[in-house]
Amino acid sequence: MESFAYSKAANLQQALDLLKSTEGAQVVAGGSDLLSLLKNEVLTPEALVDIKGLADLNYIKDEGGVLRIGATTTLTALGNDAAVRERFPIIAQTIPLIASPQIRNQATVAGNLCQRPRCWYFRSELYDCFRKGGPTCFAITGRNSEHAIFGGAGCFIVHASDLAPVLIALNAEIALQGPSGKRVLPLEEFFVLPRMNPHAENLLQPGELVVEIRIPAPAADAKGIFVKTRLRGSWDFAATSVAMVAQVQNGTFQDVRVCLGAVAPAPWRSKEAEAALKGQAVTADVAAAAAKAAVRYARPMSENGYKIRQIQAIIKRAALALAK
Amino acid sequence: MADEEKDQEQEGVSRRNFVVAGLLAGGALATGLSSLPLLAMAETPRQSEGVIWPDPSLCIGCLMCEQACSEWHEAEGLSPLPRIRIFRTETGTVNPQVAGFSGGISFQQSPCKQCAGPDCYPVCPADALKLDAKTGARYIDEKVCTGCGKCETACPYPITGILQATLEETKMKRIWYDKERNVYTKCDLCRGRDEGPACVQRCPVNVEIRAGRVKSDHLCLDLKPSTPNAMKEIL
Ligand SMILES: Cc1cc2nc3c(=O)[nH]c(=O)nc-3n(C[C@H](O)[C@H](O)[C@H](O)COP(=O)(O)OP(=O)(O)OC[C@H]3O[C@@H](n4cnc5c(N)ncnc54)[C@H](O)[C@@H]3O)c2cc1C
Ligand code: SF4
Numbered sequence: 001m002e003s004f005a006y007s008k009a010a011n012l013q014q015a016l017d018l019l020k021s022t023e024g025a026q027v028v029a030g031g032s033d034l035l036s037l038l039k040n041e042v043l044t045p046e047a048l049v050d051i052k053g054l055a056d057l058n059y060i061k062d063e064g065g066v067l068r069i070g071a072t073t074t075l076t077a078l079g080n081d082a083a084v085r086e087r088f089p090i091i092a093q094t095i096p097l098i099a100s101p102q103i104r105n106q107a108t109v110a111g112n113l114c115q116r117p118r119c120w121y122f123r124s125e126l127y128d129c130f131r132k133g134g135p136t137c138f139a140i141t142g143r144n145s146e147h148a149i150f151g152g153a154g155c156f157i158v159h160a161s162d163l164a165p166v167l168i169a170l171n172a173e174i175a176l177q178g179p180s181g182k183r184v185l186p187l188e189e190f191f192v193l194p195r196m197n198p199h200a201e202n203l204l205q206p207g208e209l210v211v212e213i214r215i216p217a218p219a220a221d222a223k224g225i226f227v228k229t230r231l232r233g234s235w236d237f238a239a240t241s242v243a244m245v246a247q248v249q250n251g252t253f254q255d256v257r258v259c260l261g262a263v264a265p266a267p268w269r270s271k272e273a274e275a276a277l278k279g280q281a282v283t284a285d286v287a288a289a290a291a292k293a294a295v296r297y298a299r300p301m302s303e304n305g306y307k308i309r310q311i312q313a314i315i316k317r318a319a320l321a322l323a324k
Numbered sequence: 325m326a327d328e329e330k331d332q333e334q335e336g337v338s339r340r341n342f343v344v345a346g347l348l349a350g351g352a353l354a355t356g357l358s359s360l361p362l363l364a365m366a367e368t369p370r371q372s373e374g375v376i377w378p379d380p381s382l383c384i385g386c387l388m389c390e391q392a393c394s395e396w397h398e399a400e401g402l403s404p405l406p407r408i409r410i411f412r413t414e415t416g417t418v419n420p421q422v423a424g425f426s427g428g429i430s431f432q433q434s435p436c437k438q439c440a441g442p443d444c445y446p447v448c449p450a451d452a453l454k455l456d457a458k459t460g461a462r463y464i465d466e467k468v469c470t471g472c473g474k475c476e477t478a479c480p481y482p483i484t485g486i487l488q489a490t491l492e493e494t495k496m497k498r499i500w501y502d503k504e505r506n507v508y509t510k511c512d513l514c515r516g517r518d519e520g521p522a523c524v525q526r527c528p529v530n531v532e533i534r535a536g537r538v539k540s541d542h543l544c545l546d547l548k549p550s551t552p553n554a555m556k557e558i559l
Contacts, residue, residue: 130391140386140528141425153489154391195489198391297412297491299385300427 001039005047012056012177012211015049019207020179022047027209029072030106032099033115041125042132043116052108057211060084065217071110071210075163076101078109088215090166090224090245097228098162100235110210113164113174113190114202117157117265118237119147131155131199145303146231146239149295149311151264153195156301160237164191164267165259166226169243172215178208187213188259191266201266219247219255223322227314228261238262240311244318251323252281258315260294263307270294273315282323284316291315336454336463336515337369371440372460374513375550376408376521378433380559381419382529382544384426385410385488389433389523389545396514396522402466403502407511408435408523408545411485411494421538422529433545434483435523436498436511437555438462444475444499444510452508456515463512464499471506475499481555513547521547 005022009015019025026045028034029052037043051057057070060081067088069078078084079095098104098112121127121138128134139147139156147156164187172187190202204210218224224245230236241261247254256277260268276290291312298308390406398404416430442462445453452468453475455461464475479497487494499510514521524530529544542548551557 130388135526136528136531137386137388140384140388141532153387156386194391195387297486298427299429299488302424305427 002041002044004038004045006050007047008050009054012054012209015051015054015209016177016179016207018049019209022049025049027051029108029111030074032103032107033111037116037123040123042123051209057110062087067215069109069213069215071212072108075099075104075107075109075112079104087218088170088224090170090226090243091163094162094166094226094243097226109163109213112161113167113187113213114204114210115161117201118160119157122157129155131157131194133199139301141302143303144301145306146237146262147301147304148264149298149300149304149307150260150268151193151195151266152299152301153193153198155194155198155265157194157201157265158262159191159201159264159266160262161267162226162228162238162241162261165241165243165261166224167213167215168259168267168269169224169245169257170215170218171245171257172213174210175212175214176204176208177211178205180205182211184214188267188269193264193266218245221247221249221254223248225318225321227318227321229310229314240307240314242311242314242318244315244322246277246319246322248322250281253277253279253319253323258290258294258318260311260315263298263311270315272296277319282319284320287316287319287323288312290319336456336465338451338454338465338468368441369445369455369462370460371552372438372455372462372513372550374459374461374547375438375554375558376433376435376511376513376523377542377546377548377554377558378435379540379542379544379546380413380430380432381417382422382533382538382540383410383431383433384422384529385412385429385431386425386528387489388526388528390489392522392526393511393514396517397509400516403505403507403509405500405502405509407509408433409483409496409500410434410488411483412488412491413485419538419540421540422532422544425529431488432483432485432559434496434498435545436462437481437558438511438513438550439480439555440550440552443478443480447474447478449474456512459513459515461513461515462510463515464508464510466505466507466509469507471501471508473501473508475508475510476501521545 024046057072059070061068085092130137228238228241246256258270258273272293273290276293393406476499532538
């Protein structure tokens with residue numbers, strides 16, 4: 001590992017100041033993702049600014065029905081929170097499916113959303129791949145069983161976060177703070193596809209921090225579900241996942257948001273599946289039609305065609321579970 | 325090469341320059357001839373030496389060409405829009421050697437055909453359409469382009485279908501608009517790039533062909549000498 005300067009921020013303002021004043025500084029929170037990239041020398045920042053201990057970003061608050069989650073809240077704390085369990089059971093259901101208990105104790109909500117790709121070429125210091133500024137993507141004609149079936153353009157990573165599709169299905173917003181002030185945007189717009197920027201997964205600017213996630217109050221009749229497939233039985237990243245939040249009245253989906261995970265370089269909102277489900281009394285046929293619509297424009301690679309079948313299976317499963 | 329030197333070496337010929345140059349040269353060579361043929365000659369610019377020659381059956385829709393194009397032009401201070409776009413055709417023929425890379429889905433590339441008699445060239449009221457001094461490639465000088473769009477209207481080669489980058493039904497020509505910069509842009513064969521066009525160099529199928537793992541006597545995106553009929557032969 002290359003050496004780096006380390007500073008621990010005492011509060012949010014100090015973290016922002018340190019990031020502004022330290023050339024080449026990178027934020028570290030739980031470190032569960034970043035440290036392996038430092039150890040493999042995939043990233044070699046000159047300085048780390050540690051925000052893990054920031055009490056002013058560690059909270060879960062209910063404000064007028066809007067749930068506000070501070071960036072350094074751990075995944076464990078999020079999953080155990082009484083208000084989350086009662087009002088957003090889909091989040092409580094998702095947390096145990098993320099990594100292992102030890103990692104969840106360490107990992108923060110913002111770290112989960114900003115985690116870097118798991119692509120094996122990206123994670124290896126031996127490959128100067130396109131995302132890292134190199135000439136080509138080794139996955140295109142190489143090993144790609146865990147890569148994207150949607151949204152690839154020169155780079156075919158998948159976004160590995162399980163929390164991101166769930167929060168997008170819940171219509172969450174993200175608050176960022178940096179040298180040019182504070183901005184709040186729909187979480188869905190925070191993530192970027194390679195055609196917009198092949199070297200970053202989100203809109204974060206240098207010196208900018210994720211400070212908060214805001215989830216609006218769901219409709220009274222809203223129900224949500226997260227379904228994830230893995231390549232092994234034990235804890236693992238998703239091979240595919242779907243988060244679905246629907247307003248269901250007498251078995252009919254009045255409104256629905258569907259966000260797919262681990263199939264594209266960003267969480268992939270499936271407007272096609274939503275259109276096929278909305279206004280429908282969801283039967284097995286309707287669910288199958290929605291699943292089929294969702295994969296209409298999938299582009300499989302040489303080893304990941306199985307994702308097209310898996311994602312259809314879990315879209316069907318999710319829709320039928322919510323329709324019950 | 326110093327920037328200034330590069331600029332001089334590559335400074336293209338605009339329509340107005342070309343007319344004047346044509347008249348002077350013609351005047352010197354053909355004293356006594358009426359000016360009519362000279363004008364006609366002036367309006368037909370020299371053939372581009374090269375053209376990006378695509379083979380849709382080898383395209384796997386990975387969009388590395390779009391990315392490489394965009395990256396290089398942006399680094400040159402030009403519009404970052406890719407000058408080549410990939411359409412999803414689905415009904416086309418796919419070379420079995422590359423079918424696995426894209427699940428058998430077919431695509432079509434849409435670079436500029438560097439026409440022998442380019443309709444875009446004479447219509448530009450700002451003389452932003454120029455010929456590269458070295459290759460003859462038709463290009464738009466973004467410093468001069470006023471964004472009026474006459475070149476795009478004049479381009480006779482529309483292409484319609486699902487654009488792979490956005491998955492949206494799209495209708496475009498070989499010249500397109502960058503609304504951020506208010507300029508039009510088209511393939512310029514990466515003028516001044518030492519390694520040649522970025523798309524040809526970085527296409528992963530080309531890498532496989534050059535390595536002999538995919539057998540083909542031509543590339544997926546090939547820089548070939550242009551011919552007077554190239555625009556009819558290229559899709
Ligand atoms: C073995 C293993 C299994 C895993 N399995 C899963 C899984 O099944 N599902 C899943 O979703 N995830 C999984 N993960 C990923 C895990 O959830 C992330 O590593 C974790 O959430 C990252 O949080 P962190 O606080 O440790 O982030 P760090 O490692 O500290 O940081 C990660 C990135 O986020 C940036 N960052 C962190 N906080 C901020 C902030 N506030 N503002 C701006 N940037 C910030 C950092 O600069 C860095 O780039 C797994 C990880 C491991 C190691
Ligand atoms: S998928 Fe992206 S991260 Fe992986 S090798 Fe290709 S360019 Fe690099």
